[in-house]
Amino acid sequence: MVHKALSYIIHTFILMICLLIAGSCTVVRHDQQTESEEDELSIYFDNGEFDAKLYVESVWEEAVLPRIKEEAVEAEVLFESLNSDPSTAIEKYGYRIEVTAPYNFMVKGSAIITQANVKSAAATISIDANGPDGKPVEIQIGPVIKGTAVRDSMDFIHFEDFTNQLEFANISREMNNHIKATILASLKREELVGAKIRYLGAFQWVEGEGVLITPVDLVVEE
């Protein structure tokens, strides 16, 4: 008992000495921010060391396209499956990167373009396919491409391999830029309605909503 009390006193004494030493030091804030001018807020988080464009170029032909070609399901089969038994369809064909995210699906098919929705910068074409729940099926044709369906369908791209969420986000942006530059640039946007196409791509599916495919290949047949 005496031993314990003594030990307590010694501990307290040591702590007090530590505090006296600490108290005599000047505490310097190391999180001070310099006031920046309006419109010039700096984003220090993005240090620019990671070149997402280079990364995407290095994996596109070798890994992205092969995976989608390999895994893509025929549109009629996939949509019918999502329509009749979503949980089985998800288990069989779906892929997601984390538990709170929607599932992604890779898809391929042939279709007729029924409508070109080109008023918005995030332009799409509607195709004559029956989406789950009878919802419409659209393919993004840019210039603005929404979402991260292509990146999030890749089983070799993991968030933890990158420094932070900006690097991870930049991969998706560069993938979409790559799609714009290679697949969509040559699309004759005035002659779309009625044309027959073949497509390959990915979409993120939320039950009850329409299907919005990001294409990785889109060919208008003559």
Add this chain to the structure above:
Amino acid sequence: MKKTLFLLVLFSFVFAAAGVWAGGQQDAESEDEQSNLIYIITPSHDNPFFKTEAVAAEDEAEKLGYQTRVLSHDDDANLQDQQFGNAIAAGAAAIICDNAGADASIGPIRRAKEAGIPTFLIDREINETGLAVSQIVSNNYQGAVIGGEKFVELMGESGKYVELVGKESDTNAGIRSKGYHEVIDQYPDLEMVARQSANWSQTEAYSKMESIIQANPDIKGVICGNDTMAMGAMAALKTADMGDVIVVGFDGSNDVRDSILAGDIKATVLQTCAYNARLAVQQADKYIKTGSTGAPEKQLTDCVLIDKANADKLDNFVLSE
């Protein structure tokens, strides 16, 4: 006076910690018992977002049989340093932390690791891996992108707008702004006429918005880095009889939910903060008991868009099915 008070508080913490420490030492001598104390360190509870995540973590920890010590670092990296010091001195079993800076937090997390105390980060990430056991990161960038897309849609892809940015020292202020611009800047007919930081604050957003309105009476939209600033901006706009200006926020607070339901603010982005906090505690528990969480260090959780269609299902940062 403030300094004296601060020192007093510090003293009391250290003594409390010393008590636990000494107690722990004695226990260790007698039966080698493991610490049962989890430190929960977050930004100020003045913001209901951080309060929710702290309360969720505390609740989950107590459910799993832990004692908790809940602290706020007020986004002050020095205060966070001291709190980590306390946790180390107390021989805590684990630290759950929404950190005070992607770079400034690396030091204290490393010291905790060296002292054998695992840290589980929630919400914000740090610029280093291999120090924290888990980083359950709220995907603010993805959230900003869906918020930005909704804003663009509401604006009809054209018009003048204002951006209110959060506190610059906060990583997420930068991430959200970058996400917004990633989307908005692709639309040439959307013109940003002012961009200012209102430091996450409702009152600051109100006063900044007041002066922005003076110079730009023809604005059509305001996109905000968080919900408290959205509330401030909306109030200033309504005072100026400009209540039909499109305001979009970020966080998913009950205040903004009510504003959306009343037809004022148009949309916000929900971060699943309560879910993330509970997940972090569950992983801490698993790690303490088995030495592994079974999950990768960096885990990303998606945000969800809240608008008139689903606002009524939102309560305390949880969206019911």
